[in-house]
Amino acid sequence: YCQDMMEQRIAEGVDTSLDFAVRIIMDSDLTDLRYLYQYGEYISVNETGVAEFLNRLSEEQINNMARTYTEGYRIGFINGRKDITKKKSVNIRYNLGFERMVRAAIIQFREMGLEPVIYRHATHAVNKRGTARIGFTGGNPNPQFDYDHRQDQALFMDSDFVQRKLRSMQNAYETYKNQAAVHGGPACIETFGEEPFSPVTTPEAWALTETQQKLQVELDNESGQIVNRYIKGDERSFTIIAYPVPEIGADFPEIFEEIVKINTLDYKLYERIQQTIIETLDTCQWVEIKGKDDNETDLIIHLHELDDIKKQTNFENCVADVNIPVGEVFTSPVLAGTGGILHVKKVYLNGLQFKDLRLVFDCGQVIDYSCANFETEEENRAYIEDNILHHHPKIPMGEFAIGTNTTAYMAAEKYGIADKLPILIAEKMGPHFAVGDTCYSWAEDTPVFNPDGREIIARDNEISILRKEDISLAYYGCHTDITIPYEELGSIRVIDEDGEGVSIIENGRFVLQGTEELNIPFDR
Structure with missing residues (x-):
């Protein structure tokens, strides 16, 4: 199934018609927090808490938060002397609960001529990279589980798989080359404040052998080259901003306001x-x-x-x-x-x-x-x-x-x-x-x-x-x-x-x- 999974994953990253998350953000009543469960992600007090907090902010405050984020993206192109007018899409990555800010950002990006592409974080070993969650994501009920399963690809990683995945990736990008050529890169909203996680070693967890580690390095290197051929590094940009979640403690509202100030120094x-x-x-x-x-x-x-x-x-x-x-x-x-x-x-x-x-x-x-x-x-x-x-x-x-x-x-x-x-x-x-x-x-x-x-x-x-x-x-x-x-x-x-x-x-x-x-x- 590698070909099918790679094609779906790459399509989600550049094809604006795949708008599952966009429709939730733009069409839902964001004051009714039941919208969060439409994603199919785990919903914790962080996701509901952020959504409730943002719903208490004024439209002006939300627009200003979004403007800091979207302007950072636009200025990144200007400072890098890259032409943003050649781009037609932007990849928005965020934790659930930030939909009100993301909705404002989508409107602002559209004013720049950019349509959003928003995909779920990878959940299968074919596409996952360690414990990273890249895309939209809900809460994590068990970080130790993710840590234990970070190298499950050891079950099947061999040279045949590496070559098959690279061929699948090349074929998928060739299929979507027109969309990839006008993709501008990621705009990320990160979160922090979750209880710090210090993993323990589980002897039963799968781990890459020395040979598989070399294959993983080869895979990462070759896949990076493929991506750069279709989404050229000297033409794309990015931006990253971060906000706290309620798990940070009782001072969450004060800390959030402080971070907004820090983000707009x-x-x-x-x-x-x-x-x-x-x-x-x-x-x-x-x-x-x-x-x-x-x-x-x-x-x-x-x-x-x-x-x-x-x-x-x-x-x-x-x-x-x-x-x-x-x-x-x-x-x-x-x-x-x-x-x-x-x-x-x-x-x-x-x-x-x-x-x-x-x-x-x-x-x-x-x-x-x-x-x-x-x-x-x-x-x-x-x-x-x-x-x-x-x-x-x-x-x-x-x-x-x-x-x-x-x-x-x-x-x-x-x-x-x-x-x-x-x-x-x-x-x-x-x-x-x-x-x-x-x-x-x-x-x-x-x-x-x-x-x-x-x-x-x-x-x-x-x-x-x-x-x-x-x-x-x-x-x-x-x-x-x-x-x-x-x-x-x-x-x-x-x-x-x-x-x-x-x-x-x-x-x-x-x-x-x-x-x-x-x-x-x-x-x-």
Whole structure:
């Protein structure tokens, strides 16, 4: 059934006539919460609670929430110098309960000439990828069950299946090539606040063998190439925004309002401050990051050499477009010379908790790793291999960034929700490092410019550039951000050729002249 399942899955992603969810959103009486059960998804207090909460907001508030989201998508095309007028569809992904906001967003997208495509998250092992839920989804009554069954494809994964799935995928995209060519990419509404989940190892759960892991890497690589041929990376964009759910606690209404404020912070203010940071970073080729107290982070990051500092930069000035909210400057490091230890005492990645996570880098690649989730080293290493390395024997640092959103950080401290925030917000709350592909994967040849007109030249590293010789060697199909919170951060300094440093952050506070306003939330 692989051919049938792949064709259905790909059609759902690009064919606007498959409007099952759209009709529920646009035609239902959203004040009658029975509409939620029309999806056939599990409905928890989070879904009903969000729907009830949004029903208490004014039409203006709902439209403003939707406008932040849809404008982020539109501006992503503008900043990427891509033509949104060539696109006819947008993939909306959301958790049930947000229909009132999604309805407003659909109307706004239609004003841009974009029709929605909305599909259910994958439920069968042929289409699933680990524990990820991509598409529309209800609640999750049993995260441990999903974790136990994340590798059920081990039951049938072999080279014949891989080739059959790739052929099926190619055939399906060929069938829907016209719809795929005008698809603009995803617009995602993420949620957070669910009770943190730390999985346990179940011996009976299926797991990929070493041979199957290599086949999975091959499958991911080849399927990425197929998708990019039909939905071209240098022509598509995306946006992501996140909101809390009632499970976050009794302060849910206050936290929701706080997140709305964070999602609509003054991007001009952040653009100016972040430009100051970028101008300092661009004066050197090395950045040193150190932890403090019992955080053992000690990293050196090698930056690309700039030929003309008046026209070129290494760092993108990230304001509120594709990654909402505002608050980071990021780059793709040079792998040679990048190395050291990345250590975080506790972090949540894709909904999974990692305790005492350590990654050791040499020449920009992870060469050793450990955590303290399980009793044995073998279990801990397998946990990292499954959920961070994705079974690659080595994986590079695809991104280095400095988060500047101290407002979000202090809101997390005030409400005690730091462990529940999604990476979308958490990555803005300190320096972060992504392992896997660069931020520009599949679109490295498309020029990208900052608001000051300078071109970001750090779109490639030594691995992604291999696409020009053998594309199968260039991509990993993953990008996992790991953030060091401000309270664990000792310093971030740019280092010149003489070993002298200029500090951007010391003891978790911004000290670079021109960035002092970022400390105001700390002082409050």
